[in-house]
Amino acid sequence: RFIASVEAIIHEWKLTSVKPVEPLKEGELSTGCWETSAEDIKFASFSFKITRHYLAGSTKCGDDGESLEDEPAPFVLEDMMNLGNDFPPRAHYLVRWYGLRDFLVISPSSDEEAISNEDKTRLLVSSVCVALTNSKCPLPVFVQLHHPQERLCYGVCLGSGLTTYFDMVHLSHVPQACSNLSGLLSLFKSKLSYSSQLNLPPIQLTIRFTYLINDWSFYIWPHPPPDVKDGFFDMENLKLGKLPFGALEDPIGEMQLSVTWPSIPEDIIVDNDVYSDLCPANAPKWSVRMRWNENPHCLMEEYLGNFAVVCNMRESLDDVLKNMVLEDDLPAKTEILDALDRLAQPNPLSFRLPQMPQCLSNIYKKTRKFKWLESYVVCCPTFFLFFMWVHATHPCPSPAQAGLEQGCVVIWSYREEYESFHSLKTTHTNSLLWRLALAAVHVYHTCGGIEALAQLWVKVVAEIRYYWENNLTLP
Numbered sequence: 001r002f003i004a005s006v007e008a009i010i011h012e013w014k015l016t017s018v019k020p021v022e023p024l025k026e027g028e029l030s031t032g033c034w035e036t037s038a039e040d041i042k043f044a045s046f047s048f049k050i051t052r053h054y055l056a057g058s059t060k061c062g063d064d065g066e067s068l069e070d071e072p073a074p075f076v077l078e079d080m081m082n083l084g085n086d087f088p089p090r091a092h093y094l095v096r097w098y099g100l101r102d103f104l105v106i107s108p109s110s111d112e113e114a115i116s117n118e119d120k121t122r123l124l125v126s127s128v129c130v131a132l133t134n135s136k137c138p139l140p141v142f143v144q145l146h147h148p149q150e151r152l153c154y155g156v157c158l159g160s161g162l163t164t165y166f167d168m169v170h171l172s173h174v175p176q177a178c179s180n181l182s183g184l185l186s187l188f189k190s191k192l193s194y195s196s197q198l199n200l201p202p203i204q205l206t207i208r209f210t211y212l213i214n215d216w217s218f219y220i221w222p223h224p225p226p227d228v229k230d231g232f233f234d235m236e237n238l239k240l241g242k243l244p245f246g247a248l249e250d251p252i253g254e255m256q257l258s259v260t261w262p263s264i265p266e267d268i269i270v271d272n273d274v275y276s277d278l279c280p281a282n283a284p285k286w287s288v289r290m291r292w293n294e295n296p297h298c299l300m301e302e303y304l305g306n307f308a309v310v311c312n313m314r315e316s317l318d319d320v321l322k323n324m325v326l327e328d329d330l331p332a333k334t335e336i337l338d339a340l341d342r343l344a345q346p347n348p349l350s351f352r353l354p355q356m357p358q359c360l361s362n363i364y365k366k367t368r369k370f371k372w373l374e375s376y377v378v379c380c381p382t383f384f385l386f387f388m389w390v391h392a393t394h395p396c397p398s399p400a401q402a403g404l405e406q407g408c409v410v411i412w413s414y415r416e417e418y419e420s421f422h423s424l425k426t427t428h429t430n431s432l433l434w435r436l437a438l439a440a441v442h443v444y445h446t447c448g449g450i451e452a453l454a455q456l457w458v459k460v461v462a463e464i465r466y467y468w469e470n471n472l473t474l475p
Contacts, residue, residue, distance in 0.1 A: 005041040006106075006131035006141075009050055013037065014061045015104075015137045020075045021060055024101060026084030029055065029091055040109065043124065047109040052139075053092055054102040074138040074159035076100060083263045086206040089289060093151050094142060098166065105153070107144035115145045125154055132158045140166065181207070181271035181278070202265040209280055214254040243441065244299035251298070254291040259283035307441050313450065320454040432474055436460065 010016060038051040079085075080099050088096055094103060106124070108114055115121055124143045132141060140157035155166030177183035185203065259280045261269070270277050427433045444453045467474055 002041065002043040003127050003131045003134070006050065006128065007135045009039050009041070010131070010135045010137045012039075013052060015052075015139055016135050017061055018059050018102060018138060019061075020078075020101070021058055024058070024079055024082050024085055024099075027088070028058070029085040029095055029099065029101065030088035032056065032058065034092070041106075043127075046113050048106050049109050051105045051107070052102070053095075053105065058101050072160060073162055074140075074157055074164075076103075076138070076140050076157050076159075077162075077164065083204065083206055086262065087208050087258070087260065089287070094153065094155075098140075100140065102139055103155075104139055104141040105144060106141065107148065111147055114147050115143070121145055121154060125156055129156055129158065129163075132156065140164070142166065176273075180273060180276070181205075181266075181269065183272075185266060202267045205261070205264055205266055205269065207261040207264070207269075207278060208258055209278070209283075210256055210258045211280075212254060212256055216250075243303055243438065246299055248297040248299070249293070251293055251296040252290055253293040256289040256291070258287045258289070260285040260287070303441055303445050307444050310444065310450065310453070315450070317454055317457065320450055321458070 033056045034053060035056045036051055036053055038049055041048050041050055079101055082099055085099050094100060094105070106128070115124070121143065128141045128143065131137075136159075138157070138159040140155050142153040142155035145152045145154065150170070152168055152170060153166070154168065157164040157166070175183075178187065188203070261278070261283055262285060427437075440453055440456065443456045444450070464474065466472075
């Protein structure tokens with residue numbers, strides 16, 4: 001039943017006569033678009049999943065009537081001999097190890113049903129061989145063993161009278177004979193009975209050394225970490241023209257440095273127990289890969305990310321300010337107001353923006369009914385002075401400008417996720433909008449969120465109205 005299920009899936013996916021469209025180009029395995037398709041099958045009482053991994057547009061279905069004698073060797077062998085796709089940076093581990101463009105993987109449906117028995121493995125591989133022979137499928141099929149994170153597979157490929165086995169082994173300790181290139185070549189030649197052949201060309205090699213660094217706590221950071229105790233709202237050291245920048249933890253989890261010698265013959269390289277030509281500093285190709293920690297705590301990202309929430313808020317200024325008015329503990333005034341309301345039945349008057357500053361000022365001075373935030377009482381006047389008058393604003397040093405530029409790059413890298421950011425614009429340094437934007441970010445993050453921002457906006461509008469009514473030029 002298992003063999004019949006595999007054959008049915010092969011025929012359903014039309015894999016009996018798969019052919020390559022053209023030879024693989026250099027780097028195509030890492031830059032191309034990969035697609036997958038999967039089906040569930042059963043072997044006795046165990047559930048498996050057969051998955052096809054293939055490079056989109058690289059293969060096609062050939063003529064089913066073509067005879068076996070006219071069929072060339074499986075294109076898998078040609079793909080494995082292609083030296084232009086060695087060590088792709090982003091690919092399935094089987095693609096990285098074998099250079100395949102199209103293959104099948106049979107894996108358990110759940111981790112609890114991992115294949116750990118050698119007899120069961122041989123039975124599965126032999127069943128796959130029968131299914132490939134009956135269906136004449138030229139694609140290699142791999143059977144996953146143990147847990148997926150161990151990346152251990154046995155595979156087989158049939159075609160044109162050739163049988164290719166893909167065997168793997170995990171070693172706890174590397175044998176001394178396999179610790180250098182000479183030992184590996186001797187092992188490879190012994191598997192191919194290479195010693196019995198004469199006058200064969202030298203083996204072409206692609207060699208790579210990879211060095212990992214995942215702990216550099218003993219190194220000094222090239223960029224000093226941010227000072228979390230630095231008070232941006234200190235009256236004596238106000239830094240309105242500067243946003244906090246830097247990560248409180250290292251965003252890089254691991255760095256990989258790879259040195260590669262691509263496509264070199266074996267007779268020009270010496271690497272044994274006594275001497276080695278493989279000096280990493282002399283490698284012709286270097287590559288660096290970073291693995292990033294998930295969601296590191298970054299100060300500018302926190303500031304700008306929280307402020308971006310304002311773009312999606314639907315509350316009006318009136319709603320925000322009305323919610324900040326507290327109930328006063330004056331029973332007499334409350335009874336009088338209730339009585340007048342019952343007699344007159346007044347309609348609620350909406351706040352007008354030009355009258356709002358005077359209204360809020362009277363409420364705060366006389367009845368103390370307005371819920372002023374403690375930090376805002378201290379910071380808002382100073383903020384207002386600093387972003388309204390140019391001469392009172394501290395000049396922005398070059399590190400702060402660099403931080404703002406990097407912050408803009410971070411924001412624009414997420415423009416596909418935040419559609420509202422498509423309309424963002426920039427302005428000149430130390431201009432009114434520039435100072436207002438920085439003040440709004442600081443107030444929203446530190447002084448109480450949308451309520452503090454609403455109070456700041458009321459003050460700004462009142463001051464702009466004053467400039468307008470008195471025919472004054474905005475700074």
